[in-house]
Amino acid sequence: MRIKQISVSGLFGIFDHVIPLNIDERITIIHSPNGFGKTAILRILNSFFNSRYTDLRAIPFRNFRVEFDDSTSVEIIKNTENVENSEVNIVINFYKHDLKPVSFALRRVNSHDDKEILISFSSDDLIPAKEQLYSTGLMNLSIEKIRYLEDYLQGFYSLSSSNFKLQQEPDWLEKLKSNIHIHLIESQRLLNFVPKRSSKRSAETPSMLSTVSAYSDELAKLMQDKFKEYGTTSQSLDRTFPIRVVKQQPSTDLTDEQLRHQLNELEATRSRLIEVGLLDKDEDAEFQIQPQDIDESTKNALSVYVQDVEKKLSVFADIASKIDLLRKIINNKFAYSYKEINFSKEKGFVITTSYNSPLSNSKTLLPTDLSSGEQHELVLLYELLFKVQPNSLVSIDEPELSLHVGWQVQFLKDLQDITQLTDLNILMATHSPDIIQDRWDLTVELKGPHK
Template sequence: MKIKQISVSELFGIFDHIIPLNTHERITIIHGPNGFGKTAILRMLNGFFNSQYSVFRTIPFTKFRVDFDNGSYVEIWKNPEGVQKAKTKEPIKIEFYEQEKEKVSFLLKATNNTANLDFPIDILDDIIPEIRRVGAKSWRYLTTGEILSLNDVIERFEDILPSKAKLREEPEWLKNLKQAIHLRLIESQRLLNLVSSPSSRLYYGNPSMLPTVSAYSEEIAQLIQSKLAEYGTTSQSLDRTFPVRVVQQQPSPEVTDEQLRHQLNELEATRSRLIEVGLLDKDENSDFQINPQLIDESTKNILSVYVEDVEKKLSVFSEIARKIELLRRIVNTKFSYSYKEMSFNKEKGFIFKTRYRPTTSNCETLSPTDLSSGEQHELVLLYELLFKVKPNSLVLIDEPELSLHVGWQAQFLKDLQEITKLANLDILMATHSPDIIQDRWDLTVELKGPEP
């Protein structure tokens, strides 16, 4: 099931918007003047599917609707008819319609009763790294700078609170609906996001916090290490049974000597590519040139088993290698203007070097936080798309043009198309930039004001 269309009525008390998604090319671009609700729509969509319901209380609207490609749809109503308006907060009603089934609904009441919390609120900062306590019962949300009440914190981060602390039990149909759609919001404040990390004691005086670019550098290092561990386990298993499988291997007359040499060369090319992107260490003894006279039937059987084994071992890296290669190519193309080059390392993750040295051939190594604001924005956005999102997800991107010069903006849509194909994603983004859109106005939906 996928989202087909989004609509909102009386947004900010003014706007009615309908946004059909481009399901064929999988990229939809929302554009329009400031204040027309581009960011609000992304936040509301993310708020529903990721259980951050407080967004529906803070944004004025009457009805928010999401249509799916199977004919079903969900509507979220603020202060619906027949529901008495609360003194402080308007009630939110969620209704779900499926073909040939009765409508089901759920009243999302405000979480005013926090007296039943079975844990001290002092630990909220530890449970939720994105917030900082600024008052007796108020916290700052570091991603956006918002001040949240205790009720807001519980509503927004309910899914990660201790199970007994959850103050709202959702019906099964609502849980299933949200689980059917994978959705991730990449906000405009990408560089202010702080991410949990066990090795971040030097940052902001808090051992659980780390700037996004540094956190992602650590994360890719851990991901590479986990793939290397998987590679080692696979290798041990195959190597242990190699002699038995060679003995049991039946002769394969259909495999020619030339084919075997070609397969060995292909494996060496794959291995070289993995070494280049930092997934394998360089092996000095990698000469796979075999004299044709040395290949007899017995040798052919041994090499056939060897080829199959190495293919299985290297296949562990297939997915991560494709993503790293694409990320590295896009970044190096764009960072070349400032003489920077990116590579990867299993200990440090991202490695950046500057190659502009008029008096020496040495390359200076840079920290990810030494990158410019625009470079960090680009790296964080590309990394999130390739490594932080599940396949077949809908990704919401708010203002991708932030801190990017015109040349990068012009290339962004082409890069995004490559990423969506590789990572199997759908994109809904909001932008002010015609340089992002280029000549692809067929992918856009313009938000307009009310008719005069």
């Protein structure tokens, strides 16, 4: 089940937009002048499918409709008349073929709860969040990194209010949302608000962290988990290896040449896993087999060995492909600034420079030492490869931020490589003709009403 078209009417009380998605190409690009609602559309889509109704209420629109490739559709209607006197603020209708539509009315929060939500986002209450920007030193990095202060604080607000569950959703709505996965990558992506347990109280309070550092730590954890899984699989197979060799029936179909080819393939796979940081070099036990060493008894043992190693290394298949593609794309960009990225189970991102600086003898850089554009590229690509489940619709707001023109030109090609590997659909909003290049067939232009 995939989204084939999105439409909105009365956006900001002005705009009516229709956005057909490119189902076959899997990439749709929306563009328009500033203020036409590109970001708002992405946020409405994300807010609805991820049940962030607080965010959904904050965006002014009259009607939002999503049509699917199975001829069903869902419609979100906002009550814009007599809002103060009405309990019902949002109505959600689901249309399935010729059947009568089913509806769900999202009621307004009571005045007490509404007051609490407003208080939590008051200017006074945001002072600690603003102070945190200064205390972490992030306010002193660059104008470019603090230009989205309102987005940072909105992220703080969204995180603190995301636990408000106003009503139980009906089964049909929960089922719909379980079939459609939406992931929004916002324009502000260099800082993350993450839950942090307070020592004074049991509740979790938001804490701010550089996104590139958070993702480096996260990748290290993913790599460690896979290595533990590899160890567990290895122990299980090694424990039963002798008995399986004894019971293995001689194979007349497996030739010596085929066996040598399989062994060479295993060594190539193992070398690749070492290169991307998933295996250590001491794990690379070379297994050189000479033709005269293979007889019927060793062939049976080696046949079982090959099957076991294939099972062990298959644990890494998915993450290795993603790391390999990330490494390829990033190093193609970083080469211009004399940097290189590799990966390790201990550190996650391992960034080095080949430039001899008189100011520093260190060849190793922290993720936060990267430029704004380099961080934007690394964060965006990592999120696409590691943070999104297959068959999701990923909406990207302004992918061109801080990127050099040459990187923008390459972005669509990189995106196509990622969508093929991860089975994603992309909806992105951009102002950059350099990203679009000659692929205007993938674009939808948002227009205003005739004056």
